[in-house]
Amino acid sequence: WPRHPQNPDYYPDLPLMEGDSVLQLDPDQAQLTRWYTERAVRFIDDAAGEPFFLYLAHSMPHVPLFHDPRFADSTARGIYGDVIAEIDWSVGEVLAALRRHGLDDNTLVIFASDNGPWSVYGDHAGSTGGLRGTEATAFEGGVRVPFIARWPGQIPAGTSSDIPAMTIDVLPTVAALVGAPLPTDRTIDGRDIWPLLSGSNMATAPHEALFFYWGKGLHAVRSGKWKLHFPHDYYAVDSAGQGGTPGRLVTRQLPLSLYDLDADRAESRDVAAAHPEVVARLTVLADSARAELGDGLTGVEGAGVRPVGRLEP
Numbered sequence: 001w002p003r004h005p006q007n008p009d010y011y012p013d014l015p016l017m018e019g020d021s022v023l024q025l026d027p028d029q030a031q032l033t034r035w036y037t038e039r040a041v042r043f044i045d046d047a048a049g050e051p052f053f054l055y056l057a058h059s060m061p062h063v064p065l066f067h068d069p070r071f072a073d074s075t076a077r078g079i080y081g082d083v084i085a086e087i088d089w090s091v092g093e094v095l096a097a098l099r100r101h102g103l104d105d106n107t108l109v110i111f112a113s114d115n116g117p118w119s120v121y122g123d124h125a126g127s128t129g130g131l132r133g134t135e136a137t138a139f140e141g142g143v144r145v146p147f148i149a150r151w152p153g154q155i156p157a158g159t160s161s162d163i164p165a166m167t168i169d170v171l172p173t174v175a176a177l178v179g180a181p182l183p184t185d186r187t188i189d190g191r192d193i194w195p196l197l198s199g200s201n202m203a204t205a206p207h208e209a210l211f212f213y214w215g216k217g218l219h220a221v222r223s224g225k226w227k228l229h230f231p232h233d234y235y236a237v238d239s240a241g242q243g244g245t246p247g248r249l250v251t252r253q254l255p256l257s258l259y260d261l262d263a264d265r266a267e268s269r270d271v272a273a274a275h276p277e278v279v280a281r282l283t284v285l286a287d288s289a290r291a292e293l294g295d296g297l298t299g300v301e302g303a304g305v306r307p308v309g310r311l312e313p
Helices: 027-047 076-099 117-123 167-178 274-293
Strands: 015-020 020-024 109-112 147-151 210-215 217-223 227-228 232-239 248-255 257-261
Touching: 027 076, 076 109, 076 117, 109 167, 210 274, 217 232, 217 274, 227 274, 257 274
Parallel strands: none
Antiparallel strands: 015 020, 109 147, 210 217, 217 227, 227 257, 232 248
């Protein structure tokens, strides 16, 4: 992002890469979604005769926003809506390629996002739908994202599940479906969630607890409907920006807080004092994560923490 609106001299020229080769510096970002889509479709065309795995990670709608001129003013939501419209087109092109090769009924398609909207960018960001928080927080607005799975004949149309899962569950789920053994030289934190995706009435929660880290700090733990936040500083939007320039973030402090997500998805009512037994149970679960992964907030060193990987120059 060489022309960052706040730090224009901080980032180097943006490279468009294929493998280890730089194809362009500072490419036309308005073409990125189209280029990614064309490359994805070409990959399906080339691999259609064999089993394949395609991971298509769009740069959009992360700021800065760009879209092909074909989608200009195509929505009532401004440039953000137009960017989403082009991603919708992209998904359609991928699904059309599967149908063209007769692979529609033999392909699992998963659509998901990595985090909630970076709300400080205002009209260049999405909506949390009333959830608290934003990207870079452990509130639901920062971590709850769309997750859609499609496999005609295997996943019943129109079904949904409110059982919590994480994208870490994709790896073991796909591995189980294709009969691939999981590695045994490391801990795999995800679980096979095929019962959830397939709409099984026998599906149960795959995790006793889900842990939410920011950097090295364990900010929150969820078990069932209960979510416990540990004392930490967090970002909040003081004023939202417009036109691609961010507004103002402020840092606030959150005390130990317990929320019932079934009754309070917006995490607005702390019920820790009314449910000390739940606080105690979730704290024990958090201590197990700290023992393995560490916790910068409490100074715990995790026994399972590996050295940071580095690429040799």
